[in-house]
Amino acid sequence: xxxxxxxxxxxxxxxxxxxxxxxxxxxxxxxxxxxxxxxxxxxxxxxxxxxxxxxxxxxxxxxxxxxxxxxxxxxxxxxxxxxxxxxxxxxxxxxxxxxxxxxxxxxxxxxxxxxxxxxxxxxxxxxxxxxxxxxxxxxxxxxxxxxxxxxxxxxxxxxxxxxxxxxxxxxxxxxxxxxxxxxxxxxxxxxxxxxxxxxxxxxxxxxxxxxxxxxxxxxxxxxxxxxxxxxxxxxxxxxxxxxxxxxxxxxxxxxxxxx
Amino acid sequence: xxxxxxxxxxxxxxxxxxxxxxxxxxxxxxxxxxxxxxxxxxxxxxxxxxxxxxxxxxxxxxxxxxxxxxxxxxxxxxxxxxxxxxxxxxxxxxxxxxxxxxxxxxxxxxxxxxxxxxxxxxxxxxxxxxxxxxxxxxxxxxxxxxxxxxxxxxxxxxxxxxxxxxxxxxxxxxxxxxxxxxxxxxxxxxxxxxxxxxxxxxxxxxxxxxxxxxxxxxxxxxxxxxxxxxxxxxxxxxxxxxxxxxxxxxxxxxxxxxxxxxxxxxxxxxxxxxxxxxxxxxxxxxxxxxxxxxxxxxxxxxxxxxxxxx
Numbered sequence: 001x002x003x004x005x006x007x008x009x010x011x012x013x014x015x016x017x018x019x020x021x022x023x024x025x026x027x028x029x030x031x032x033x034x035x036x037x038x039x040x041x042x043x044x045x046x047x048x049x050x051x052x053x054x055x056x057x058x059x060x061x062x063x064x065x066x067x068x069x070x071x072x073x074x075x076x077x078x079x080x081x082x083x084x085x086x087x088x089x090x091x092x093x094x095x096x097x098x099x100x101x102x103x104x105x106x107x108x109x110x111x112x113x114x115x116x117x118x119x120x121x122x123x124x125x126x127x128x129x130x131x132x133x134x135x136x137x138x139x140x141x142x143x144x145x146x147x148x149x150x151x152x153x154x155x156x157x158x159x160x161x162x163x164x165x166x167x168x169x170x171x172x173x174x175x176x177x178x179x180x181x182x183x184x185x186x187x188x189x190x191x192x193x194x195x196x197x198x199x200x201x202x203x204x205x206x207x208x209x210x211x212x213x214x215x216x217x218x219x220x221x222x223x224x225x226x227x228x229x230x231x232x233x234x235x236x237x238x239x240x241x242x243x244x245x246x247x248x249x250x251x252x253x254x255x256x257x258x259x
Numbered sequence: 260x261x262x263x264x265x266x267x268x269x270x271x272x273x274x275x276x277x278x279x280x281x282x283x284x285x286x287x288x289x290x291x292x293x294x295x296x297x298x299x300x301x302x303x304x305x306x307x308x309x310x311x312x313x314x315x316x317x318x319x320x321x322x323x324x325x326x327x328x329x330x331x332x333x334x335x336x337x338x339x340x341x342x343x344x345x346x347x348x349x350x351x352x353x354x355x356x357x358x359x360x361x362x363x364x365x366x367x368x369x370x371x372x373x374x375x376x377x378x379x380x381x382x383x384x385x386x387x388x389x390x391x392x393x394x395x396x397x398x399x400x401x402x403x404x405x406x407x408x409x410x411x412x413x414x415x416x417x418x419x420x421x422x423x424x425x426x427x428x429x430x431x432x433x434x435x436x437x438x439x440x441x442x443x444x445x446x447x448x449x450x451x452x453x454x455x456x457x458x459x460x461x462x463x464x465x466x467x468x469x470x471x472x473x474x475x476x477x478x479x480x481x482x483x484x485x486x487x488x489x490x491x492x493x494x495x496x497x498x499x500x501x502x503x504x505x506x507x508x509x510x511x512x513x514x515x516x517x518x519x520x521x522x523x524x525x526x527x528x529x530x531x532x533x534x535x536x537x538x539x540x541x542x543x544x545x546x547x548x549x550x551x552x553x554x555x556x557x558x559x560x561x562x563x564x565x566x567x568x569x
Contacts, residue, residue, distance in 0.1 A: 055464055055467065084468050091461040092464075094466075100290075131283045136294070
């Protein structure tokens with residue numbers, strides 16, 4: 001198992017104001033698998049990802065990545081194994097750093113050396129030429145920024161890539177390009193992907209298996225084949241599937257809350 | 260997309276202007292220079308700011324070339340020519356000891372520049388370190404640092420500076436120390452506020468996920484975003500620093516005679532201010548012009564550097 005999560009619980013706040021964002025989630029992702037975590041806003045799917053990545057350190061339960069049990073505070077070596085791509089490419093690149101500086105930093109932190117060759121290689125890898133190397137983020141389009149963000153995640157040559165809604169801030173045409181890029185990179189580098197999204201079409205495009213979350217709980221796990229056949233077992237998943245096929249009045253009125 | 264973006268690097272454009280404004284820089288230096296050029300282009304559009312820059316540059320040049328530019332020695336007394344009005348021999352007149360006021364103003368520019376440079380090099384830096392640390396770490400670090408800042412802010416600036424000078428003894432170095440110690444808290448507040456707006460940003464999270472240490476994040480990621488507003492604030496504060504130094508000089512707690520410090524010069528002209536107005540008015544005019552220059556420059560820099568304008 002590449003990622004193994006047992007009974008993960010994340011609570012925000014203290015006392016009466018405490019909110020349980022993730023409530024007893026258990027799931028595992030095999031090496032080389034592409035796993036989708038689906039749910040509506042506030043379902044806790046991004047919180048699971050942030051706990052795995054090490055950004056959120058207030059969780060209980062058990063998280064193991066590549067067989068190594070992880071505590072709330074990660075060792076530096078963990079970040080070479082597991083990297084993350086954020087949703088908004090306009091917010092995830094430092095506005096005053098050139099692409100070169102953005103990509104050189106992880107190399108410097110981990111003392112990898114050979115920075116020039118690594119940066120050139122990873123820029124080509126994500127479909128940006130060396131012409132982009134010394135540009136600032138404000139000189140790039142949204143799709144190009146997301147490619148830089150992916151390049152930054154890949155420059156450490158991780159085995160796991162965590163993707164937090166990597167296409168939802170982009171134009172529809174650019175979304176397809178980024179999805180194709182991710183599929184190609186996964187094949188070339190043998191990456192394990194964990195993709196968080198509310199978009200079932202993205203999951204069907206990129207993933208082998210998915211889990212549906214609602215209100216902090218795991219509702220259902222299924223394969224993408226089952227998703228395509230519409231073979232969901234839980235009423236919440238069926239409702240999510242109907243919602244993803246577009247709205248009409250009857251559909252909207254049939255929706256109900258699944259607590 | 261892949262085919263479109265993967266174009267070979269553009270040929271080197273002709274002309275240094277094109278080289279600076281290209282959107283495909285070939286090196287780190289070119290990217291940085293291009294950015295500086297864009298800032299200069301924006302700055303140049305503000306005429307008043309350019310005027311402020313010229314005044315500040317003039318101050319620097321006058322200070323650097325003081326012995327060459329001054330027609331007389333600043334300490335040379337001529338008791339036969341006391342309190343002479345402006346004339347061809349003494350363009351700005353002479354003071355109570357017959358010293359040439361223009362020469363004293365020119366040499367005084369060195370003292371003013373020294374005060375400004377020393378305060379600008381210490382107070383904002385201390386404020387930046389304290390503010391970014393408080394904002395980034397939060398929790399008890401924030402509480403402790405900000406309560407210290409609050410206490411320091413609660414003291415009236417000139418009175419605290421007076422107390423320091425009284426404790427350390429009068430003199431221009433002690434005046435600078437006193438001004439620096441009393442002027443860092445606003446910088447700490449600004450740096451903390453800027454830090455709070457970016458510390459939850461995705462690019463900071465991304466840096467943490469690369470394994471960056473807190474020191475690296477504060478120095479490399481947070482400080483560059485705070486520096487713009489601090490530079491603007493520092494420039495705007497320089498007028499106040501000059502006035503505080505002049506005030507200390509006026510009260511006899513800053514520069515000591517016969518140093519040609521502008522505030523001390525006003526103080527010495529006080530008793531003749533009705534009959535021989537130029538003795539106090541000329542240094543007053545110099546303080547006014549230099550303060551105005553720093554204010555205009557600060558306003559222009561705000562338009563160029565303030566990240567909220569992006």
